[in-house]
Amino acid sequence: MNIRCFQRNFSAALPPLVPLQLPSPMETHLWYILPDEVKSVALLNQYSELLSPCERENVNRMCGDQLKKRALLARALVRTTIARYQMNCEINPRSLKFRKNIYGKPEVEWQNEDNFSPLPLHFNISHTTSMIACGVTVNVPIGIDVEEKQRRIKNNITAFAQRYFSPYEVKLLTAISDPEVQCQEFIKLWTLKEAYVKALGKGFSAVPFKTFTIQFRAPAIRNLHPPGISVSEASEEIVESSNDPTNLTNNWQLALLEVAGSHYAAICMERDKTVGGEANMPMKLTVRKTIPFVEDVCVSGTDAVLALGGIIEQ
Amino acid sequence: MAILKALKLFAATPYTSSPLIIESDSRVALSWLNSIGKTTATTRVSGLKLVSFMNQGRSSLSFNLRPMLALLRISCAAKPETVDKVCAIVRKQLALPNDKPVTGDSKFAELGAASLDTVEIVMGLEEEFGITVEEDNAQSIATVQDAADLIEKVCSEKSA
Numbered sequence: 001m002n003i004r005c006f007q008r009n010f011s012a013a014l015p016p017l018v019p020l021q022l023p024s025p026m027e028t029h030l031w032y033i034l035p036d037e038v039k040s041v042a043l044l045n046q047y048s049e050l051l052s053p054c055e056r057e058n059v060n061r062m063c064g065d066q067l068k069k070r071a072l073l074a075r076a077l078v079r080t081t082i083a084r085y086q087m088n089c090e091i092n093p094r095s096l097k098f099r100k101n102i103y104g105k106p107e108v109e110w111q112n113e114d115n116f117s118p119l120p121l122h123f124n125i126s127h128t129t130s131m132i133a134c135g136v137t138v139n140v141p142i143g144i145d146v147e148e149k150q151r152r153i154k155n156n157i158t159a160f161a162q163r164y165f166s167p168y169e170v171k172l173l174t175a176i177s178d179p180e181v182q183c184q185e186f187i188k189l190w191t192l193k194e195a196y197v198k199a200l201g202k203g204f205s206a207v208p209f210k211t212f213t214i215q216f217r218a219p220a221i222r223n224l225h226p227p228g229i230s231v232s233e234a235s236e237e238i239v240e241s242s243n244d245p246t247n248l249t250n251n252w253q254l255a256l257l258e259v260a261g262s263h264y265a266a267i268c269m270e271r272d273k274t275v276g277g278e279a280n281m282p283m284k285l286t287v288r289k290t291i292p293f294v295e296d297v298c299v300s301g302t303d304a305v306l307a308l309g310g311i312i313e314q
Numbered sequence: 315m316a317i318l319k320a321l322k323l324f325a326a327t328p329y330t331s332s333p334l335i336i337e338s339d340s341r342v343a344l345s346w347l348n349s350i351g352k353t354t355a356t357t358r359v360s361g362l363k364l365v366s367f368m369n370q371g372r373s374s375l376s377f378n379l380r381p382m383l384a385l386l387r388i389s390c391a392a393k394p395e396t397v398d399k400v401c402a403i404v405r406k407q408l409a410l411p412n413d414k415p416v417t418g419d420s421k422f423a424e425l426g427a428a429s430l431d432t433v434e435i436v437m438g439l440e441e442e443f444g445i446t447v448e449e450d451n452a453q454s455i456a457t458v459q460d461a462a463d464l465i466e467k468v469c470s471e472k473s474a
Contacts, residue, residue, distance in 0.1 A: 063414055067426045127428065147430065154407060155437045163437065194429055204429070205450035 015293055017093070020084045022119065023138050025272045027284035030144070031081050032133040032259065033073050035066075038291055044069065047076035047292070050094045066129075074132050078125055080292035081134050082108060085119055105201035124198055131263050140270040143199030145191040146263050149184065157186050165189065166213040184264075188308070189214060191266035192254055196231055199252065199268040214254070216309050229254040229310045231268075255283050255310030261303070267310075282313040392462035400462045403438045407431060418459035439465060445472060 023029045038044065048056060051072070059071040079093035097109040106125075110118035125134045126146045135144040153160065157179075161170045169189060176182040192214045197207050217228045231252055255267045269283065287305045290296045299305055300314040307314070401416040408425055410416060416425065422432055436452045439445075439461060445468045455461045 061421075062424050062426070063420070064426075067424070070426070129426075145429075151430075154434055155441075160434075160437065164433065190430060204452075 017080055017084050017293065018296060019086050022085050022121065023136060023286070024284065025139055025274070026253075026269075026281060027137070027286070028142060028255075028267055028269055029136040030133060030257075030265065030267065030285065030287045031077060031136070031290050032131055032146075032265075032287070033077050033290060033292075034131055034260065035070055035073055036130060038069075038073060043291075043294065044072060047072055050079050051075050052097075070127060070129070070132065074125055074127050076292055077132055077134050077290070078123065081136060081290075082119075082121060082123060085121060085136070101201060103202045103206065105198070105203075126194075126198075126265075128263065131260065133259075133265060135267055135269075137269050139274075140272050141199050141201055142270075143195045143197065143201070143268045144265060145194035145198065146259070146265045147187050147191050148263055149187065149258065150262070151183075151187055153183055153186060157182055161186065164209045165193075166210055168213045168215065188256060188264050188266075191264050192229065192256060192268070192309075195266035195268040196252060196254065199270065229256065253283050253310070255285065255312050256308040257285075257287075257312075258306040258308055259287070259304065260289070260299075264308070282311040284313050286314070392459065392466040396466055397458060397462040399442060400439065400458050400465070403442060404435055404458060404461075407435045407438055416458065418457065418462065420458045421456055422458075423456070435461070443469060445469060 020029075048059075051059065055075045059068055059075070062068045062071045076093075078098075079096050082096055083091040083093035085091075095111075097111060098106055099109040100106055106123075108119075108121065108123070120139050122137045122140060122142050123134055124142050124144050125132065126144050127133070128146055128148050128151075130148060131146055133144055133146045135142045158170075158174055161173045165173070173182060173186060173189070176185055193209050193212070196212070196214070197204060197209070200207055211233070213232055215230050215232070217230050231254060251271055253269050253271055257265045257267070259265045267283070267285070285300065285305075286298065287300045288296050288298050289304065305314065397418045401418075401420075404410070404420075404422070404425065404427075405416055408427055408431060410425065414425075422435070427435065432455070433452070436447055436455070440447055443465050445465065447464065447468060451464055451468075455464060
């Protein structure tokens, strides 16, 4: 027997993914990878093995090695993340199938197999050059968006806001005199709006950014928590009443974080109406940094995750 | 009117570097088109179904084609100069190195453009060409060629 060959095969076997409980209702699990931390070509090849032939083809179509790596990591993150939430039997990340809903939003296509019930799991991914993130919820849709904090906006911010944001938001942004701060507030608003649209899952054009307003609300009682974030119809006056039908916050919960000191991450999830409680219930959040099969680090409650807006419980 | 316009285009267009774009919501019309002969054809689904192909100088079309032609909308694809300008704006927005090729067929997603990049690109194009692009049109742009075609469409509607 060729021992060297045997050893090589043995070391190529991936350790199993650490299994996890599903998020509870009103809870989000946020997973992220920092592509710069994944350098091993062997590991990247192993991730490539997890993808479907179609996904591999899409990865190869990306222009340049960095983009290919990013696309590969994104698919590997989605597959391995979902596979962790096994209930009765192990899910092989390679065997997961995906499809798009009628508006193009990706979702899991659970296979009809004996002894296997589909998980009521929703996910959404977002990526930038330096971070790929995947949010997971149970029972309700989720949308996430991440952007680099230091991202430079090439167009004039006021013009950009006037073009895409609601009047209330434009007023708020143009009142900021410091260009750096204005840029950061712009990016925060953008990620929140993007997360909302992605959670809705109907595409950019179904809910144009101009038609809704995101607002940071000062909390009435919860002085220790960051302020809540509301989303409401742009045409109406911002009303505090939670019974207001134009206040979309009745249905959707938003949160904004700073992650790893470098990115803004916005999360939007639908409120689970079957769960009782007041409209201002916090979003439970667990954030994990991961390199699938290598390490998972829970970073909730550390400096890596700063709550910037929304009522969040880490 | 649409039929006459179609016939004129068929008759007048020699084999040039600007392909015809023929759009239709009708699968039947498109498969008919595919069957009457073409040099290149690309179909894409994005609300509209697009087929673009080179006209081979056919100037005579029989009248039983009328019902089919009525289902088609025909226009000309963007000029190469427009495509070049779009490539330049995309390159600048995405900070692409010079050795990375950007052509009409380049897909924004494959160049690494995320949502904010695509919107910035559209704004850059609006500024460069002095036009406004509707949000749902902006969403249907997948390649550089799509952007160039849309720009020319909006420009011609503006001057009409």
